[in-house]
Amino acid sequence: MKTLLAHHELAGPVDTLEAQRASRVDKLADKSLGTLVKALFESYAVVDDCERDLLPEGKTPTDRVAMAFSQRMVMAPERLAQARAAVEDLVAMRNQLVHHLIDRFDLWSDDGCAAAARHLEACYERIDQHFGELAGWARSMDEARALMASFTQSDAFRELVVNGIAPDGSFEWPVSGIVGVLRKAEQHLSEGGWTRLDRAREWMASTHPEQTPQKYGCRAWPQVLSESRQFDLEYRVGEDGRKLAWYRARALRSVRGARTERGGRGDKVAKGQP
Template identity: 45%
Template sequence: MKELVAHHQLSGQAHELEQVREQRVDGVATDTLGILVRKIVGTFVAAEDACFSLSDAKSIAPDALAFGYRISLTMSAVDHAQTVADLNDLVALRNRLVHHFIDQFDLWCTDGCAAAQAHLNECYACIDGHIERLRRWAHDMEKTRALLAEAMQAPEFADFIVNGRGPDGTIQWAMAGIVGALREATTALAIRGWTRLDDAVAFIVEKYPDQTPRKYDCRSWGHVLSESRMFELQYRTNADDSRVAWFREREANTANHRTT
């Protein structure tokens, strides 16, 4: 039960996932069976019409590369209600055995001991059934996690996460690495909210040399700004009549980026 609660979901910044996982394991180390059942119902054991959210997502910084997953066993409303009832019965059985068993039987006589032994055998059969079901759930969860890990090793997955490019070639610009690099450049170089494009390009070439317009099927950095629709671009005239490109993130995108 602790394995299921600790490992069926995980979310956080990419570089902190292992730490988050360890915290989840530590977080259930001293939980009672009743607490574990409450945690697993509605998350891992869920009705088919349940609405899911990642519980750790609220702690993720808006500018961070983050990842999350949830593995759930969904079932019909009737089956879900029966499963929840079965789990609650298990908790009640555990509590009776731990807290009240000694009061139920006269262990100072042969008949009382025989009755107690018969009762324990019945409880064992019930508990054994629960354990077998939990083992099946844990096996299915681990199999799903292994398949997920295998999928994450695929180059297409890395390309989507890092560059925002889907398997069909479409680009999710809000996730694109080049957009993230441009945002970082504006944070470091902006003057009264605007950043000189040449300075941003130099910043990105030095820090993220693999993030180039060509990777996103763009002819130039200006083309990236236009295609992404994440930035405003304006040209300013210098004293020598040369034109210099400046850009800033669109206000609507900035607000969405901060609250996502």
């Protein structure tokens, strides 16, 4: 149970996650069985749609990479109530064995010892049953962690982390790779707060050639600037009479609600507005 609680959930800046895990192991080391059971059914064994914001706005540093992962055992309310009652019954039985076994049976007589032995055998059967169920939960968590480890080695995970593109193809413009390199180009090439798009394109082609409008369902760079809603875009007439695109980044805003589905022209915002 301590293993389940120590490893099923972590969140925060990536450079603190291992320290968090070690700290949680230490904090759980001396907790009573009753306290562990309460924590188990508050965060691990839960009903469906029991979501917690592990990276709340205002409390999560924005100057470092942060991530969160959570593994849970989701059950229907009736099944969860049964599981909780069974585990709490196990705690009560453990307390009775530790604190009241000698008071309950006359261990100075043969009959009392025989009765105590029968009681212990019955308790063992119940303990073995509950242990098997909890061990199954632990195996499920280990299997999920193994699948997650495999996913982190995949191209899909790299697309998610580097480019902000989820396995289903959706992405959030503010944290997308292409918006990130547009901001980097601006840092190198800005003139009076604005950046010429053609110069930015040349810089990005040489430093981040994998970042293209087509990767994000757009036909051209001006479409990226417009649909991402992360930049201001204007056109100016150059010295040679050509119309040139200039852009500047808007202030960073919340990522929430800016998820987009790829699909070329006519992409739709899946929820909310950025």
